[in-house]
Amino acid sequence: MADIYTSREDEATVDDVLSKGLKVKAHKWTVLRLALAHSLKIPSQPDEELDRVAERGSEYQLEQVTGQGQGRNPVGQQQDFTDAICGLLSMHLGEDLFRDERAFRRHLQRHIRRGLREFRRGWRDSHDFHQFLYQELCAGVDREAEAGATDFGLLLVNALAEIGVRGEIVETQDGPRITRYQVRLEDPNHLDKVRRGLDKITFALGLQKYGVFPAETGQPKVIGLDVPRPRSTWGSASGADLLEWVRQDQDEPGLMLHPGVDVINHPFAFDLTRQPHLLVGGTTGSGKSICLHTLIISLLVGTPRDKLRLILIDPKKVEFAPYAKAESERIEVITDVVDARERLEALVAEMEIRTSALESAGVRDLTEGRNKGILNLPFIVAFVEELADLIMQEPMAEEHLIRLAQKARATGIHLVIATQRPDARTLNGLLRSNIPSRIALTVQKATESKIILDEIGAERLTGAGDMLIRLSGQPMQRLHGAFVTVDDIAHVIRAERRV
Ligand SMILES: Nc1ncnc2c1ncn2[C@@H]1O[C@H](COP(=O)(O)OP(=O)(O)O)[C@@H](O)[C@H]1O
Ligand SMILES: [Mg+2]
Numbered sequence: 001m002a003d004i005y006t007s008r009e010d011e012a013t014v015d016d017v018l019s020k021g022l023k024v025k026a027h028k029w030t031v032l033r034l035a036l037a038h039s040l041k042i043p044s045q046p047d048e049e050l051d052r053v054a055e056r057g058s059e060y061q062l063e064q065v066t067g068q069g070q071g072r073n074p075v076g077q078q079q080d081f082t083d084a085i086c087g088l089l090s091m092h093l094g095e096d097l098f099r100d101e102r103a104f105r106r107h108l109q110r111h112i113r114r115g116l117r118e119f120r121r122g123w124r125d126s127h128d129f130h131q132f133l134y135q136e137l138c139a140g141v142d143r144e145a146e147a148g149a150t151d152f153g154l155l156l157v158n159a160l161a162e163i164g165v166r167g168e169i170v171e172t173q174d175g176p177r178i179t180r181y182q183v184r185l186e187d188p189n190h191l192d193k194v195r196r197g198l199d200k201i202t203f204a205l206g207l208q209k210y211g212v213f214p215a216e217t218g219q220p221k222v223i224g225l226d227v228p229r230p231r232s233t234w235g236s237a238s239g240a241d242l243l244e245w246v247r248q249d250q251d252e253p254g255l256m257l258h259p260g261v262d263v264i265n266h267p268f269a270f271d272l273t274r275q276p277h278l279l280v281g282g283t284t285g286s287g288k289s290i291c292l293h294t295l296i297i298s299l300l301v302g303t304p305r306d307k308l309r310l311i312l313i314d315p316k317k318v319e320f321a322p323y324a325k326a327e328s329e330r331i332e333v334i335t336d337v338v339d340a341r342e343r344l345e346a347l348v349a350e351m352e353i354r355t356s357a358l359e360s361a362g363v364r365d366l367t368e369g370r371n372k373g374i375l376n377l378p379f380i381v382a383f384v385e386e387l388a389d390l391i392m393q394e395p396m397a398e399e400h401l402i403r404l405a406q407k408a409r410a411t412g413i414h415l416v417i418a419t420q421r422p423d424a425r426t427l428n429g430l431l432r433s434n435i436p437s438r439i440a441l442t443v444q445k446a447t448e449s450k451i452i453l454d455e456i457g458a459e460r461l462t463g464a465g466d467m468l469i470r471l472s473g474q475p476m477q478r479l480h481g482a483f484v485t486v487d488d489i490a491h492v493i494r495a496e497r498r499v
Helices: 008-021 028-040 082-093 101-122 129-138 143-149 152-162 188-196 198-204 239-247 288-302 337-361 366-371 387-393 395-407 429-433 446-453 486-498
Strands: 004-007 056-060 167-174 178-185 213-215 222-228 256-262 267-271 278-281 308-313 331-334 379-384 413-419 437-440 466-470 477-481
Touching (some): 004 008, 004 101, 008 101, 008 129, 028 056, 028 082, 101 129, 178 188, 188 222, 239 288, 278 446, 288 413, 308 337, 331 337, 337 366, 337 379, 395 429, 437 446, 446 466
Parallel strands (some): 308 331, 308 379
Antiparallel strands (some): 004 056, 256 267, 466 477
């Protein structure tokens, strides 16, 4: 009997890595070991779904994967890493796997298969696999070494001098990706000069396309300058962090959303019912889908059952598919564009009925109706994963979305709309102007940033969940999204199904 099973898809990944990725000749199990290392870098547990292999690909023995029973090679090097790996897995899990060999093999397979899945998701075979792996495996490890290698503080003071500004660094704060330098200016009138010179400062620091962003410090002569660090030093808030923030929400009156943390790692949350609709824009690969997942998980975990209905519209049919598995009456997943159009039309009708109900109950909005116990309807949040795909195929859907954006706020119906194409053609002006709250992930052009935020800046973000958020009536803020994985989503869905 084999110890570890892989699926056909996994095997295709192993073959890809061997033929197009690694530049040295290697055994298949070398790829499995790399996948294991990759998975162990992810703090959440791999999903138990990975125990089941639908389409069998291949099978491996521990002898190959961990070197069990291999002893030492002719030059005396240890070749059996079974104990070391079992130790690492036990630490990751927080349980002693030395006592249960079957559980050890099961967890080993989960990690290996998750690592392979992450290779599929994160690596394109046109990219350098070695570099990909280095970035993934070393993220957050060499912080000290990397940060010390270049003294950005010194460079920053010099760069300021070049634009004619004298100042000294009074404090530095390390966030997950960015170091905030607080600079006290000799001449407080130079604040504007710094703001205008940001491009030159960025250039002097050798940051190329990533920008240095100004930040308020609350002190009159001191300006904060947010400087991105090398990617290998980055960290992210995890799915586990998200769940911890969200668990405190059950008694909150509104619909709390937790997209991530601010630049200096403080969790950030807001109430959707006050916003009341949200537009999320960003180029492909900028982190839109993961951002939507954090918002959906915020709602599912943080809101009592009778308080919420979710409508998840996903014309691409992939991203929201896991939620259908919950078989929950409060989640509808719609992948067909005609169905989506019809559902939005029905939602407009529901809005009209609710508007009359509010009138006859004599309350201003659903929140008031619920608080007074006279209108116990659930909030409804409709997510659209890719607006452009929906509108291109079903133009009428746009009319319904506009009506909802204009009038649904009081009735407890809210929209969260994502698009990778923030341009005038796919983003109707009327729709946009009725969605006051915006999240911009990285975009390609400053004009796209303007369309999403009414301001430039998002073209200078660092990608992978880095975002600017502008909520109605609040100043713009920079956030780093929580990094939820497929496993975190599966975990939430399993909990939803059990209820
Ligand atoms: N919050 C995050 N933290 C770290 N990496 C992220 C984050 N969000 C996205 N990424 C990275 O970016 C990739 C693309 O994210 P995804 O949400 O699929 O982008 P999009 O939907 O915009 O195409 C992810 O696979 C992940 O590697
Ligand atoms: Mg996406």
